[in-house]
Amino acid sequence: MIIDVHAHLGWDHVFDEDFTWEEQLEKHQTFSVDKTILQPASCHDIETVREQHDRIARAARDYPGQFYGMANPNPHLKDAVYEEEVRRCVEELGFVGIKIHTFAHAVHPGGRDGTKVFKLAQKLNVPVMVHTGAGIPFANPTNxxxxxxxxxxxxxxxxxxxxxxxxxxxxxxxxxxxNLYADITWTAGFNLRHWAHEFGAHRFLFGTDHADNAGTELAKVKTCGLTEEEQEWILHQSAQSVYRLK
Structure with missing residues (x-):
């Protein structure tokens, strides 16, 4: 089984990238991906992100058990507006997580607006994915x-x-x-091998970020020196545990 925990659907208003539905379907067929957690691309306003959330929810309804949703409104939205939309996504649409894009939305995860995301996730009992890497200083993992x-x-x-x-x-x-885990998109194979041995493969999750990256990420898992058991954890067991997917 292969579970992609990091994929986007919609137009990205920060990075000018179009993440299409056709690409997601092709990824599932070409690379035998079984389940994908879709999140919106980067949006500034509530109306646009709500539209993208609804599109993701439609995909999940049309392909039950294959596509799931992750909420990604801008944490700098007014508190009540932000919470209402995240609650709608989780409680009404069945989304399985929340995203903080530290780079695209200029959010420090330990700041006021970052903290409100974790508080809400705690209430809703869902995981939080946080962008790390490009986008210093907010995207520093030690934050x-x-x-x-x-x-x-x-x-x-x-x-x-x-x-x-x-x-x-x-x-x-x-x-x-x-309670810190990591998806493996855009990271080096040798680091993944070292970290899986040091911290346990159960703390790493497969993802693509972009559908075009699926083959590259799969090849990394299969060729970087991981054991079969470690590969199974990374490709699906970790995601099933963290996001409680059946």
């Missing part, structure tokens, strides 16, 4: 140590493992808090 310790019952997934630029900080963060 997640304090939130992880403050909310020990919230699973936090560090998107991209800090990329290469913040790989060292990823290891520091994972040593500090057991």
């Amino acid at each position: 997640l140590i304090a939130p992880a310790l403050a909310f020990p019952d919230v699973n936090i997934v560090m998107a991209h493992c800090g990329m290469m630029i913040m790989a060292g900080e990823t290891a520091i963060a994972m040593k500090a808090a057991p």
Whole structure:
């Protein structure tokens, strides 16, 4: 089984990238991906992100058990507006997580607006994915140590493992808090191998970020020196545990 925990659907208003539905379907067919958690691309206003959330919810309804949703409104929206939309996504649309894009939305995860995301995730009992890597200083993985310790019952997934630029900080963060996990998009195979041995493969999750990246990410898992058991954890078992997918 293969579960992609990091994929987008919609037009990205920060990075000018179109994440299409056709690409997601093709990814499932070409690379035998079984389940994908879709999140909106980067949106500034509530109306646009609500439209993208609704499109993701429609995909989940049309393809039950194959596509799931992750909420990603801008945390700088007014508190009541932000909470209402996230609650709608989780409680009404069945979404399985929340995203903080530290870079696209200029959010420090330990700041006021970052903290409100973790508080809400705790109430709703869902994980939080946080962009790490490009986007210093907000995207530094060590910024997640304090939130992880403050909310020990919230699973936090560090998107991209800090990329290469913040790989060292990823290891520091994972040593500090057991509820920190990481998706493996845009990270090096040798780091993944070392970290799986050091921290356990159960703390790493497969993802693509962009559908075009699926083959590359799969090849990395299969060729970087992981055991069969470690590959199984990364490709689907970790996601099933963290996001409680059946």
